[in-house]
Amino acid sequence: MTLLNKSWLDEVSWDTNGLVPVIAQEYDTGRILMFAWMNREALQLTYDNKQAVYWSRSRNKLWRKGEESGHVQHVHEIRLDCDEDVVLIKVEQVGGIACHTGRHNCFFKKLENGNWLVDQPVIKDPKDIY
């Protein structure tokens, strides 16, 4: 007899680097906070602890979001897309700041007449966050 213990993690189509792209959306406002990556361990930890853990491609290690800043993300929902290769998490952003620039979210540049214009304020100086 073969016991099949297929995990929900096996249903994710990990890329050749073992990563999956992740969109973090504010659960109550619907605003997109940030985009990052997770490996298998990060997604497992995110699910287990209901707190977002990403994989930092630049530092090549787990990135426990908010570890330094306190701006952790409480996870309300985890979703997978039709091709099983993109994850969407709906989170509560503690501190109301998701971006390392001290802004609410990372998408603060809007294309206007062929220029990227910043249209969101810095809520807290990054020097006072990290």
Added chain:
Amino acid sequence: MTLLNKSWLDEVSWDTNGLVPVIAQEYDTGRILMFAWMNREALQLTYDNKQAVYWSRSRNKLWRKGEESGHVQHVHEIRLDCDEDVVLIKVEQVGGIACHTGRHNCFFKKLENGNWLVDQPVIKDPKDIY
């Protein structure tokens, strides 16, 4: 004298394949519709015509969203993130169907007790779309 005609397209950090990940969000509801990729030409066309054009990595060519299905996306806003390597577009989804499965959006699998559960209906049978 050197004339510098730096384009807004040059400010995007294209990956080694010349692509940038793109999140498509419904402009009025805030719901995430889909995730895809664009190359330089796709982003230029999307901006010029205010209609989403992606780069299909599987077919290795431009993908004029809705060309076959009629489910085009009218672009209201184009945004770039802090690292300039992710694009967010806010769109009006014609037909109310963004996913090739005939659903409103691609993120119809929700993680519940260790299982991915489908919680969104098929609005139109894909056989009747394509």
